[in-house]
Amino acid sequence: MFRLNGKRALITGGNSGIGFGIAAFLAQAGASAVIIGKNKKRNTDAVNQLRQINSACNAEEFDLSNTAKIGAFFKSLIKRYGLFDILVNCAGITLRKRADRIEIDEWNNIININLTAAFVLSSEWAKSLISVHRPGSCIMVISLMSEAARPTTAAYGASKAALKQLVRSLAVDWAQFNIRVNGIGPGYIRTKLTEPLYRDKKFSKWVISRTPLGRWGKPEDIGPLAVFLCCDEAGFITGQTIFVDGGWLASL
Numbered sequence: 001m002f003r004l005n006g007k008r009a010l011i012t013g014g015n016s017g018i019g020f021g022i023a024a025f026l027a028q029a030g031a032s033a034v035i036i037g038k039n040k041k042r043n044t045d046a047v048n049q050l051r052q053i054n055s056a057c058n059a060e061e062f063d064l065s066n067t068a069k070i071g072a073f074f075k076s077l078i079k080r081y082g083l084f085d086i087l088v089n090c091a092g093i094t095l096r097k098r099a100d101r102i103e104i105d106e107w108n109n110i111i112n113i114n115l116t117a118a119f120v121l122s123s124e125w126a127k128s129l130i131s132v133h134r135p136g137s138c139i140m141v142i143s144l145m146s147e148a149a150r151p152t153t154a155a156y157g158a159s160k161a162a163l164k165q166l167v168r169s170l171a172v173d174w175a176q177f178n179i180r181v182n183g184i185g186p187g188y189i190r191t192k193l194t195e196p197l198y199r200d201k202k203f204s205k206w207v208i209s210r211t212p213l214g215r216w217g218k219p220e221d222i223g224p225l226a227v228f229l230c231c232d233e234a235g236f237i238t239g240q241t242i243f244v245d246g247g248w249l250a251s252l
């Protein structure tokens, strides 16, 4: 049960944080993982760790903000590795700024990476599978900010809420091809992205008191759900976003 033997997975943002956690669990479940990251050193460190779990893992350097080049980049990946049964869109950036202070370039940058890049890559990926009638599973990494706002999260929250709706739209478009699309919504997870929040004692205390399970999440809390959503046993689940948030959204 819940194995991914023989499957190939592509994970954006896979060299650190939640993306790395997901890549590690997919590899552990038997999938060969290819991570995409823009930092060479981080890619190398991550892939060295992943290879200890599953020797068939690799890293590719690419900056996803380059959305016009995603198509050609993805085709080059297929040439090198073959088709990908699994796609995890985890690459994301944040911007903590009061809404009226956000510059248009900053806004565009967030939407471009968190939303547009995920859409473009998913489309390319789906096209490659549809053309050969092969099923697939895609995961979008969302956020609590798709459901509720914290001050300073306007651009980030809008991108994540849109990504959540994209999960539904893609799921409905591609269900006829047995391509499933689901979202994972992490709560507050300690990663490079949230490190400034974690280090802020007041904020960190608030997170712990606000989270029914009483702690920050870890990247390892997210990976198991990714494995489940991608395995054959989850073959009737599509268009859903499941939150891994320690009970946050269930409580006032």
Ligand code: GCO
Pocket: 094, 095, 096, 142, 143, 144, 145, 150, 153, 156, 186, 187, 188, 189, 193, 194, 197
């Ligand atoms: C931010 C965001 C992120 C996440 C949060 C909840 O300020 O960067 O709030 O930290 O969305 O972890 O999912």
